[in-house]
Amino acid sequence: MKKYSLFAQWFVLAALAAFVAYVLMRPTPLPDYAPATWRSWNGVTVLSYAGIARTDSPVYPSVKRLEAQLSALRDAGYRTVRPEDVRAFLDERAPLPDKALLLIFEGGRKEAFIRATPVLQRTGFTAVITVPTSVMRQWGSFYLKRADVRRVVRLPQWQVGSMGHQAIEPLPGTASSEQGRFLAQRIRLDGKVESADAFRNRILQDYARSASVLEDAAGKPPLLYLYPFAEAGQSPDSDPLAEAANRDAVTRHFSLAFIGGSNAFNGPGSDPWSMTRLRVPGDWTPAQLLAELASSQPRSRPQAALGNAQDWVFEREGGLRDAALHLSAGAAAWLRGSDAWTDIEVSAELQPDAKGCAALYARYTSVRSWLRVTCDAEGLRVQERLGTRLYTLCRRPAADDAQSIRRIRLRIRNNRAWVWLNDKPVAENLPISPATRRGRVGLGSEQGDLRVSAFTARPLPSRWVLANSIRLVPDADREQVQAILPNWFRAGETPSLAQTAQQDLLQTAVAGIHTVPLLTGGAALDAEAARAWAGAIDAELTRADLKMLTPALAVEGPALPLAAELRNRNFRVTHLLTPAQALEWGRSIAQATPDEVIVVNGLGAEADRALAWLLRVIPANRLALREADGALAPDISTLRRLDSMTDR
Amino acid sequence: MKNETQSYPEPAPERRLRSRSRPNYSDRRAVERYLADFPARIFVGQGKDAREYAATVHDISSGGLLIEAPGVPPEETRIRVQFRIPEGVMPEAFIQGVVSTNAAVLHREAGQPLMGLAFEEDLGVRYQRTAWSYLRWLAAAVLFVAASLIMVIKYENLYYFWFDVPVFLYSLLVGGYLLSRFIFAAFYGDSKPLAVLPTISVIVPVRNEEENVTRTLRQLMEADYPRERLQVIAVDDCSTDRSLAVMQASQKIYPELVVLGLEKNAGKRHALAAGVGLANGEVIVFIDSDSFLQPDALRQLVNRFADPQVAAITGHCDVENVWTNLLTRMQTVRYFVAFRVMKAAESVFDSVSCLSGPIAAYRREVLQEIMPEWLSQMFMGRPATFGDDRSLTNSLLRRGYKVVYESKARVTTLVPEDHGTFLRQQLRWKRSWFRESLIASTFMWRKQPLMALSFYLGFFLPLIGPAIVLRALIYVPLVQRTSPLMYIVGITLMSALMSSTYLLYKRSRLWFYGTVFCFYYMFVLVWQTPWAVLTSWRNEWATRS
Incomplete structure (x- = not known):
């Protein structure tokens, strides 16, 4: 008996020792993070969690639910990225994984950190926990303290972000945050209202203090900011100065900032300080979450009709019923997957209230950047928002026999827009700012209720044509052409534009088609010869008053001396490379020159390999690939921009 | 009335x-x-x-x-x-x-x-x-709930171990150690009566106990043990009160009582040794002069000598002056748990770490073997004048003897009724605990594996206890601005284990004082440990009247 007792004791002791050794010696799991393998320029999905509870609730998932959701995301191919990766992507400096995901845990809750960490370790994900820094000094263990923040950043799975300092608290003199939002309204106490300067300073101080507290606690400055109450001073009841004050403050201290919303996807060109996120409901199943994310991934498939509710993201009160889309006053509906659309054609039948104002949006990236067509009792307007300024590009008063249903069609090609009202052109060839490059398509009801009875939207094909004249492209196919690359200049010849070439250029400009003159034979030029030739081309284009219409030139091969000289003369350069040249180029460069476009002028496995290398450092919208012959018309070689080839 | x-x-x-x-x-x-x-x-x-x-x-x-x-x-x-x-x-x-x-x-x-x-x-x-049945159910329920909650907390400590390794490691060790006491104590079994009772000599060292020694001697002489096999020797260590006279008065009633008066104050060890010199029993029992035997205590005490490898046995000591005040009530529960749980847990491995002074029995030949080293023990250059019980136990354990506990050999003893005396007593006990545990740590690794582990944990954890309490009650609230609630909940749950065990056995309303004692320990007694460690070289008795 004693022998068995001793054996049992040694067994227990050995088990304890093995357990202790395992716990102490096992390495901290590292996240699945491999930037060297990333190649996508599509965008990033951003999800946030309000907290983690012991049991599921509509707001907070349980640990088990969280693990199921994140495991499903991992199995579906999503890979997490960090805030600095997102910023590099938005700056077009680096790609992201194919299904990039940024996870945020809101509110600085300790239990979220403690419960989520093992889940992150098992799934290989990373996340950011955002902290309203004033709670770090609060009594109790609900929120992260300074020592906890240090613990957070020591783990490879975590980074720390900010939710402001006092920004989450109600304004002094108000009972709750609903009544007085710290970052959006002025303090009113004892009959006095805060001055504009004091208001701006208070906001600025809040951002600065939060950043400072977190930097002190974490040892490095936080990159990410999450606006409390999901908005940055843009809501109707915010002070008129709030938006600008918040913008000024957040851009000084943070690289990324997130508002709320129900759209998880942020495409290229998204405003870094106004990015959207989806707060995941606590009771969503993994299947629901995946379906939601899939519906917001970028698409190039056209929308032939209103579709169903899964095709739209609604802001405020809106929905589909009775074969129409309905929006209440101030509401909006965004077409899912259209975030990266550039050249588009969209049409809608709008029926606003008698005193209502309906809007059709395009190239919408944030409240600070969009193009829209509005119609109301007074007439039609085409407007463009750039930052804080609103430009009216076109205004047409309402006709006497104006109908209650307005059929609006909007077409945008490059930096030109065309508008039809009830099938009659009302605006042609409107110039649009180059800053409004891409964005989602949507509908809005600026005033009153809106009923939309029909809707279509499609991205326009974006082909580049290697042809000397647009006339060589059949009329019916011209709408697919985004740019034409005529071979006007050859090395060894004096640059001289024929009259027909000049007319072609003007004609294509009116049609919204870019002309990118192709320079051939320049690959072998040395620096001096390149300088001379570039100067001659520049002079010729200037002489013909066509330089403004030809901001970009294409060269064959790397032609580095020639490309440098052209850039010195403020031309953007497009390189037409063979697959072999493209492969060498992709392997050798660390970062592409801004605005540089690379065309892989070939097909096959080598071209695919070259693309894979190039995507490391060049955004897809600046890469193009040769298409098989006859894609557009016989005897015309065509190229296709890479980011226009996404299909879902 | x-x-x-x-x-x-x-x-x-x-x-x-x-x-x-x-x-x-x-x-x-x-x-x-x-x-x-x-x-x-x-x-x-x-x-x-x-x-x-x-x-x-x-x-x-x-x-x-x-x-x-x-x-x-x-x-x-x-x-x-x-x-x-x-x-x-x-x-x-x-x-x-x-x-x-x-x-x-x-x-x-x-x-x-x-x-x-x-x-x-x-x-x-x-x-x-009625009442006892209900109380047993209550005790079982509290025991179950407390143990379950402790297990849940320890599971969470384990699951989130990475979050705060030092704190959760301590929590797991303490929780594991305390739970193991109860688990091991559950394996403690009853002894069987001896067919032939050995001759025993009971030595009672006395110094200034005129109020209690009469009762002690009477209960000894009236013990349920064959007269012809019982020898009682009372040794007066030069008392300054009437203890010797009182003992001599008892001798008139019990002529067979042996009373020895030392000519000069030699200390408890030497008083006991003097008694051993007169003893003729096969088993020698040491009883404190303020310990009151239950009639069958001696008979039960010797049962476990049936195992020839058992060298010494300690009995079970409860508090006599239970109801005096809050302090004695707390000690009542504490004493019971210290014996019936802690010593029982050690006894399962035949390695009780302290043969308690109120009642302990030794094989004569073994005692004579170790007596010289025990009498001449020094610590840091000074004679060791207290911790006699632990020191004697260490001598036996070092030699590989079995040292066990007998729960049915029951005595009661008088405990301090005022805080000053109590704290001085506790300080003396902590000094002897530290000193003897330090010595024992050199050989306890040779004992059964789980006993060795228990011993080293039982030595290490109390030493860092003050730092843990300081962190939980001062540092965490003031610096981390976090409530010490979880720590207090942990203490309460651990105390509930002890209190409910007391209730299960004793069916007494005093059970709640076990929880009170745990908090008394946390706020008062724990701070004695560092002082006891730093002053472990001091050898004054401090509570001698």
Whole structure:
């Protein structure tokens, strides 16, 4: 008996020792993070969690639910990225994984950190926990303290972000945050209202203090900011100065900032300080979450009709019923997957209230950047928002026999827009700012209720044509052409534009088609010869008053001396490379020159390999690939921009 | 008549002393009677004829009571009596609130107000059916809930171990250590009676115990042990009070009692050694002069000598002056847990770390083997004058002997009633604990694996206890601005284990004082540890009266 007792004791002791050794010696799991393998320029999905509870609730998932959701995301191919990766992507400096995901845990809750960490370790994900820094000094263990923040950043799975300092608290003199939002309204106490300067300073101080507290606690400055109450001073009841004050403050201290919303996807060109996120409901199943994310991934498939509710993201009160889309006053509906659309054609039948104002949006990236067509009792307007300024590009008063249903069609090609009202052109060839490059398509009801009875939207094909004249492209196919690359200049010849070439250029400009003159034979030029030739081309284009219409030139091969000289003369350069040249180029460069476009002028496995290398450092919208012959018309070689080839 | 609390029950004097009773004490009272002086009410008759009389109880047992009720008519033979036993009058298990029971008048002298009543149902039987049964269920429920909650907390500590390794490691170690005490104690089994009782010599060292030594010696002499196999030797270590005279007075009643008076104060060890020099028993038992034996304590104590490898046995010590005040009530629960749980857990591995002074038995030849080194023990250049019990135990354990605990060999002892004396006693105990544990750590690794692990944890964890308490109660609230609630919950749950164990065994309302003691330890006693460690070289007794 004693022998068995001793054996049992040694067994227990050995088990304890093995357990202790395992716990102490096992390495901290590292996240699945491999930037060297990333190649996508599509965008990033951003999800946030309000907290983690012991049991599921509509707001907070349980640990088990969280693990199921994140495991499903991992199995579906999503890979997490960090805030600095997102910023590099938005700056077009680096790609992201194919299904990039940024996870945020809101509110600085300790239990979220403690419960989520093992889940992150098992799934290989990373996340950011955002902290309203004033709670770090609060009594109790609900929120992260300074020592906890240090613990957070020591783990490879975590980074720390900010939710402001006092920004989450109600304004002094108000009972709750609903009544007085710290970052959006002025303090009113004892009959006095805060001055504009004091208001701006208070906001600025809040951002600065939060950043400072977190930097002190974490040892490095936080990159990410999450606006409390999901908005940055843009809501109707915010002070008129709030938006600008918040913008000024957040851009000084943070690289990324997130508002709320129900759209998880942020495409290229998204405003870094106004990015959207989806707060995941606590009771969503993994299947629901995946379906939601899939519906917001970028698409190039056209929308032939209103579709169903899964095709739209609604802001405020809106929905589909009775074969129409309905929006209440101030509401909006965004077409899912259209975030990266550039050249588009969209049409809608709008029926606003008698005193209502309906809007059709395009190239919408944030409240600070969009193009829209509005119609109301007074007439039609085409407007463009750039930052804080609103430009009216076109205004047409309402006709006497104006109908209650307005059929609006909007077409945008490059930096030109065309508008039809009830099938009659009302605006042609409107110039649009180059800053409004891409964005989602949507509908809005600026005033009153809106009923939309029909809707279509499609991205326009974006082909580049290697042809000397647009006339060589059949009329019916011209709408697919985004740019034409005529071979006007050859090395060894004096640059001289024929009259027909000049007319072609003007004609294509009116049609919204870019002309990118192709320079051939320049690959072998040395620096001096390149300088001379570039100067001659520049002079010729200037002489013909066509330089403004030809901001970009294409060269064959790397032609580095020639490309440098052209850039010195403020031309953007497009390189037409063979697959072999493209492969060498992709392997050798660390970062592409801004605005540089690379065309892989070939097909096959080598071209695919070259693309894979190039995507490391060049955004897809600046890469193009040769298409098989006859894609557009016989005897015309065509190229296709890479980011226009996404299909879902 | 008084209604206030007594410190401890006072048994009614046994009329038949050992010298006049039958060899197997079969003529003694079967049930103990306790002196009392508290009010009662007597109800006579039924319905409209019912009458109530005031009465005074003068002694009480589980079967009846001696009551003074002048107004009760002499012809009444069946009455109803209602009373509340004050604290301290009877053993704590009987203090269960108001008792209302029918009783028969057994005897009443004519014209005298005193009556002897026999309860219709023995109080013990009654309580077994009611209060004790409920209390056992309550204890089991509290034990289960506390243990379950502790397991849940430890599981969370394990799951989130990475979050705060030092804190959770400590929590797991402490929780594991304390739970293991109860688990191991559950494996402690009863001993079987010896067929042949050995001869025993009981040594009682005395210094300034004139108030208690008479009772100690009387209970020893009246113990249920064959007279011819029992030798009692009382050694007076040069008392400055009347202890020697009192002992000599006892000797007149019990001529076989050996009284030895030392000529100069030599200390407890030397007093014991002097007694050992006169001892002729096969087993030598050391009893403290303020320890009061249960009649069968000696008989039970020697049972485990049936195993020839057992060199020494410690008995079970409870508190005598239970009811005096809050301090004694806390010590009551603490003593019980220290013996019935902690020592029992060690005894499972035959390695009890301390043979307690109130009652301990040794094989004579083993004691004589280790006595020289024990008497000459030095620590940091000074003679070790306290920690005799631990030091003796270490000598045995080092030699590989089995040292065990006997739960049925019960004594009670008087504990300090004021905080000053108590704290000085605790400081002395901590010094001896530290010193002897340091020595024991050099050989305890040779013991059974789990015993060795338990020992080193039991040594290490209390040493860092002050730092843990400081962190939990000062640093965390002030610096981290976090409530110490979880720490306090942990202490409460651990204390609930101890308290409910006490309730399970003792069925006493004192069980809650176990929790009180744990908090007393956390706020007061734990801070003695670093001072005890730093001053472990000091050798004054400090609590000697």
